[in-house]
Amino acid sequence: MASTLPFSQACENNRHPILDELRPRLKTALRLLEIGSGTGQHGSFFATRLPHLEWQMSDLPGNIPHLQLRQAQAGRANLPAVITLDVTQPTHLGQFDAVFSANTLHIMPASAISNFFECAAMHLPIDGQLFVYGPFMYQGLYTSESNREFDLWLQERNPRSGLREIDDICHWARAATLQLQEDIPMPANNRLLVFVKHAGY
């Protein structure tokens, strides 16, 4: 039942703007891996709106039971059974054309972010795209007062969480052969970062 599933208002608010950016960039993609699917709202929505694409949800073990309910409720062939995936202990889940992850880099500890990019890269072909949505810092500065307050709230909740600096993100990404191709402004002071996998440096 829908009422038993966790719900994120942010997902409801950001799903259409994200879809507008994903749609033209995923025209030819057939399989996408989502890292940190959370409530599963993005997965079920994007699978419906991008029917040519198999959207593979994944997350830490604690989120799997409700994601399974969400997946069953959606009843879509292009939203397969959710997979357990911890980027710090990744198993190879096969080849995907693209990887997507929303609001994960400020939740996982900074020490896990290099694992995140390595995990994304290992599932992508050369020229495959990684989409990372969320709020970020630029040259040590917040892009809004609300992002500053959000960062303080995150760090009070868990000192290992917090908004990340774009230069650090690009450094971790490059080390995993992923190059920032686009940095797209999104509503509510968020960004959609698009990385492309290159051959090793």
Ligand SMILES: C[S@@+](CC[C@H](N)C(=O)[O-])C[C@H]1O[C@@H](n2cnc3c(N)ncnc32)[C@H](O)[C@@H]1O
């Ligand atoms: C704020 S939630 C975002 C959920 C969803 N993507 C969204 O936009 O609402 C952060 C997600 O990151 C996941 N996460 C944190 N650490 C992770 C790790 N090491 N590996 C995979 N996922 C992780 C959490 O389980 C959670 O689902």
